[in-house]
Amino acid sequence: MHYVKDTKKLNNLCEKFNSAQYLAIDTEFIREKTYWPQLCLIQIYDGKEEVIIDPLEKELDLSSFFKILNNKKIIKVIHAGRQDIEIFYNLTKKIPQNIFDTQIAAMVCGFGDSIGYESLVSQLLRKKIDKTSRFTNWLNRPLSKKQLNYAISDVTHLFNIYPIIHEKIMQNKRVNWLKEEMEILTSKKTYELNPENSWKRLKIRSSNKKSLGILIELSKWRELKAQKKNLPRGNIIRDDAIYEICSAQPKNQEDLCKLRSFNRKGSLKKEYIDEILDSTKKGISLKISELPNIDPPKRFPSGVSSKVSILKILLDSISEEYGVAQKLIANKNDLQELILNDKANIRTLKGWRFEIFGKKALDFKNGKIALKMKDNKVILDKC
Numbered sequence: 001m002h003y004v005k006d007t008k009k010l011n012n013l014c015e016k017f018n019s020a021q022y023l024a025i026d027t028e029f030i031r032e033k034t035y036w037p038q039l040c041l042i043q044i045y046d047g048k049e050e051v052i053i054d055p056l057e058k059e060l061d062l063s064s065f066f067k068i069l070n071n072k073k074i075i076k077v078i079h080a081g082r083q084d085i086e087i088f089y090n091l092t093k094k095i096p097q098n099i100f101d102t103q104i105a106a107m108v109c110g111f112g113d114s115i116g117y118e119s120l121v122s123q124l125l126r127k128k129i130d131k132t133s134r135f136t137n138w139l140n141r142p143l144s145k146k147q148l149n150y151a152i153s154d155v156t157h158l159f160n161i162y163p164i165i166h167e168k169i170m171q172n173k174r175v176n177w178l179k180e181e182m183e184i185l186t187s188k189k190t191y192e193l194n195p196e197n198s199w200k201r202l203k204i205r206s207s208n209k210k211s212l213g214i215l216i217e218l219s220k221w222r223e224l225k226a227q228k229k230n231l232p233r234g235n236i237i238r239d240d241a242i243y244e245i246c247s248a249q250p251k252n253q254e255d256l257c258k259l260r261s262f263n264r265k266g267s268l269k270k271e272y273i274d275e276i277l278d279s280t281k282k283g284i285s286l287k288i289s290e291l292p293n294i295d296p297p298k299r300f301p302s303g304v305s306s307k308v309s310i311l312k313i314l315l316d317s318i319s320e321e322y323g324v325a326q327k328l329i330a331n332k333n334d335l336q337e338l339i340l341n342d343k344a345n346i347r348t349l350k351g352w353r354f355e356i357f358g359k360k361a362l363d364f365k366n367g368k369i370a371l372k373m374k375d376n377k378v379i380l381d382k383c
Contacts, residue, residue, distance in 0.1 A: 001051075001149075001152055002049060002052065003054065004053045004060075005057045006057070006059070006060065007059070007060055007061040007064075010060065010061075010065060013051055014064035014065055014067070015064075016049060017044065017046055017049075017068050017074070018068070018071065018074070020074055021075065022046075022075035022076070022077055022162060023044055023045070023046050023075070023077065024043075024044070024045045024077045024078075024156070024159035024162065025042070025076050025155065026078065026151075026154040027039060027042050028040045028041040028151055029083070029138065030137070030139055031232075033231075034232065035226045035230050035231055035232060035233070036227075037083065037090075038139065039055045039087050040055070040138030040139055041053065041138055041151055042055060042065065043155045044155060045156050045158070045159045046159075047159055050152050050155075050156065056139070066091070066092050066094075069088055069094075069096040070092075070096065070097050071097065072097045075099075075100050076097075076099050076100065077100050077102060077158055077161075078099060078101050078102070078158075079101065079102045079103050079117045079120070079154075080114070080116075080117065081101050081185070082185060082190070085099070085185065085191065089188070089191045090191070095186050095187075095188060095191075096186075099185065099186055100166070101185055102158065102165050103115060103117075103120075104178065104181050105166070105168075105169055105178055106120055107325040107327065108169065108174050108325075109165065109174070109323060109324075110319075110322070110325065111123070111325070112325055113327040114325075117154070117157075118131070121157045121161065124161055124164050125161065129150075129153060129157070132146070133146055133147045133149075133150035133151075134150070172323070174352075176352065181328065193227070195220045195223035195224045198219040198220055198223035199216045199220065201219070202215060202219055202242065205243060205246070206246065209286075209288060211246040212246075212283075212294065213282075213283035213285070213286035214245060214246045214249065214279070214280050215246050215283070216283060216286070216292075217279040217282045217283035217286070218237070218242050218245060218246075218279045218283060221275060221276075221279040222236045222237050222242070236272065237272065237276065241259070241262065244261045245259065245261075249280065250277070250280060251277075253273055253277065256268070256273065256276065298336075300340070301340075304339050304340070307339045307365075308332065308335045308336055308339060310371075311338070311339070311361055311364070311365070312335065313371060313378065314357075314360065314364055314371060314378075314380075315329060315357065315361075316378075318356055322356050329356070329357050330348040330361075333346075334346045334347065334348040335348075338358070338365065339365065342362055342366070348361070349362075360380060368382065369381060369382055370382075
């Protein structure tokens with residue numbers, strides 16, 4: 001195992017990686033006390049070289065590794081890699097090229113919704129992972145041999161999982177299915193943190209103009225402050241406090257301090273009081289033309305719930321037949337929209353999802369086919 005702390009050694013190893021067909025890559029990071037994730041380790045395996053890079057070494061230049069990430073000829077195998085990609089994007093402002101996420105691929109192959117790495121290792125490789133180092137504080141140095149072995153096992157097993165999953169994708173002719181799912185993971189929009197859109201993370205509890213304005217301005221202020229101070233959003237101001245301010249619309253410090261959310265010890269930092277009140281005032285003063293159009297909550301007609309329940313039986317049957325996780329085909333909202341509208345703008349009525357489920361769901365909804373039990377199996381029969 002190579003534990004890399006200097007640039008020369010990293011450059012030499014990356015030179016070898018340039019000839020690899022695929023690499024298994026993982027990271028260890030900490031983000032409980034910060035806004036931005038703190039990258040602690042980078043693990044790489046090419047089938048020969050086990051490499052752990054220590055990015056906490058101040059003199060270490062990661063440029064050669066970043067070039068590997070951007071090399072379109074090399075497949076980068078990750079598992080549930082959204083946060084890994086987020087870290088690399090924040091560091092380089094580029095999305096790694098030619099990514100293969102084994103969790104997404106496993107869902108396409110019928111291993112269930114969001115299957116964990118340990119479960120995949122167990123099912124495909126018949127091996128168990130030693131979990132005792134799972135809760136390591138990866139910022140601490142030095143790391144023990146046991147901790148390093150745990151970290152590198154995340155990529156040695158991953159390297160061996162890839163050809164198995166890839167073969168299943170090819171055999172089932174689901175390359176395009178996987179590609180469609182990977183487009184979201186590898187889109188820059190997934191990782192761009194625009195404070196102007198931070199309000200979308202919160203629930204809109206009132207259509208009142210002033211309340212909505214406060215929500216927008218306070219959430220934007222919080223996002224900018226959290227980014228600047230590199231603190232979790234909740235350390236600046238919690239969601240429940242924002243909701244209470246939106247409702248109470250305090251005009252001064254006295255009003256603010258009377259709110260229940262700020263009566264808890266340490267819940268309101270004095271340094272933020274003026275900024276909170278300024279953001280509140282600004283939110284109240286926003287004009288209707290400056291506010292986004294918010295669709296009112298949908299009220300589904302009576303009977304939709306029972307129809308959705310029946311559609312779930314069909315969904316379960318199709319999921320089992322094709323070996324695809326239900327979550328990928330349709331969720332509850334998709335089924336509700338489908339019940340209401342044959343031409344709903346939902347993923348279930350597009351692409352491969354329409355071919356295996358959407359078309360049958362519409363036929364079933366419109367009485368063209370029926371669900372029946374035969375030989376202990378759910379089957380479709382023309383009406």
